[in-house]
Amino acid sequence: MADPMRIRAQAQGDKTTVRVLMAHEMESGQRKDSAGKVIPGWYITEVTAQHNGKTVLSAQWGGAVSKNPYLQFSFKGGKAGDKITVTWVDNRGESRSDEAVIA
Amino acid sequence: MKWLAYGAACAVSLAGASALAQKSAADAIADYRASLQDGNPADLNAARGAALWNKARGPKNASLQGCDLGKGPGVVAGAAASLPRYFADADAVMDVESRLVHCMVTLQGFKREELTAKPYSSDGQKATEIEDLVAFLYDESRGMPIAVPTGHPKEQQAYQRGKQIFFFRAGPYDFSCASCHSADGQRIRLQDLPNLTKTAPAQAAFAAWPAYRVSQGAVRTMQWRLYDCFRQQRMPELKYLSPASVDLIAFLGVNANGGKMAAPSIKR
Numbered sequence: 212m213a214d215p216m217r218i219r220a221q222a223q224g225d226k227t228t229v230r231v232l233m234a235h236e237m238e239s240g241q242r243k244d245s246a247g248k249v250i251p252g253w254y255i256t257e258v259t260a261q262h263n264g265k266t267v268l269s270a271q272w273g274g275a276v277s278k279n280p281y282l283q284f285s286f287k288g289g290k291a292g293d294k295i296t297v298t299w300v301d302n303r304g305e306s307r308s309d310e311a312v313i314a
Numbered sequence: 315m316k317w318l319a320y321g322a323a324c325a326v327s328l329a330g331a332s333a334l335a336q337k338s339a340a341d342a343i344a345d346y347r348a349s350l351q352d353g354n355p356a357d358l359n360a361a362r363g364a365a366l367w368n369k370a371r372g373p374k375n376a377s378l379q380g381c382d383l384g385k386g387p388g389v390v391a392g393a394a395a396s397l398p399r400y401f402a403d404a405d406a407v408m409d410v411e412s413r414l415v416h417c418m419v420t421l422q423g424f425k426r427e428e429l430t431a432k433p434y435s436s437d438g439q440k441a442t443e444i445e446d447l448v449a450f451l452y453d454e455s456r457g458m459p460i461a462v463p464t465g466h467p468k469e470q471q472a473y474q475r476g477k478q479i480f481f482f483r484a485g486p487y488d489f490s491c492a493s494c495h496s497a498d499g500q501r502i503r504l505q506d507l508p509n510l511t512k513t514a515p516a517q518a519a520f521a522a523w524p525a526y527r528v529s530q531g532a533v534r535t536m537q538w539r540l541y542d543c544f545r546q547q548r549m550p551e552l553k554y555l556s557p558a559s560v561d562l563i564a565f566l567g568v569n570a571n572g573g574k575m576a577a578p579s580i581k582r
Contacts, residue, residue: 278355
């Protein structure tokens with residue numbers, strides 16, 4: 212089971228800014244170990260963010276994103292108390308979904 | 315409001331982009347740290363550490379919630395800012411890491427040798443349990459004033475010994491901690507070295523450890539920082555939780571008293 216994400220969301224006027232810190236190895240699949248063998252890729256492929264159940268961000272990622280990715284985005288609408296859900300799926304099929312409340 | 319202040323800092327640094335040529339290496343490193351502080355992966359370590367702290371584990375199947383870090387059993391907030399200090403139950407001065415290991419041994423029944431065999435993670439490896447727990451403990455002292463006590467005679471002795479070690483020249487380079495850290499404006503390559511005998515730089519240095527090292531992809535603890543300084547001086551290995559390491563941390567902590575904790579921070 213993957214470690215939880217850290218999500219902070221803040222509304223200002225009609226704009227909500229969301230900052231997400233994800234715990235993931237993000238092994239690129241390009242590196243070799245000390246024996247010269249390629250280390251298999253292990254990275255997040257899909258990220259979805261929902262505001263009260265409605266998708267506000269959908270992204271496709273690859274092995275070029277850093278370890279423990281930090282994602283910041285903003286969307287229109289959203290007010291204090293609303294629910295934000297962020298979900299990722301990686302290339303092994305593992306996934307993780309976490310929720311936060313807009314402050 | 316924290317991210318608003320961060321946004322404002324970004325705007326300022328953009329406005330100053332035309333003056334980039336005059337910017338010193340230290341400013342550039344400070345900018346780099348500021349841009350990463352908001353997504354500090356050490357936050358993930360602290361979250362894992364909190365879970366480890368509250369979970370019943372070890373041969374005695376106990377959590378660490380009863381651990382006394384100097385502010386009474388179970389009080390974690392602000393404890394890291396006032397360590398090292400004297401603990402009567404162990405009759406010794408202990409820093410955050412030695413107290414943590416002490417609690418894991420006495421409360422949870424872990425073996426001390428097993429805990430201290432590999433306290434630091436290797437490059438690219440998952441953080442050790444100790445690193446996660448230490449990140450959690452310091453995170454709980456964020457913003458608290460540094461208040462390392464000197465009231466007990468053993469605390470004073472630790473400070474005095476730490477001071478002696480700090481100025482003790484030895485090894486093939488005839489180095490001491492003071493060779494690099496007792497004058498203003500010293501640096502190793504691009505990295506400015508704080509003058510740890512002065513209050514303000516000592517406060518900034520003490521407040522910023524443990525830290526997430528971007529170049530190593532790992533949280534590094536205060537014990538690791540001293541261990542690595544010894545390695546760089548080509549001194550004999552500074553043993554994990556040794557009295558010498560605690561004495562040095564006590565010396566640095568007392569010099570830093572009055573500063574504000576900001577750990578885990580982020581470093582290159």
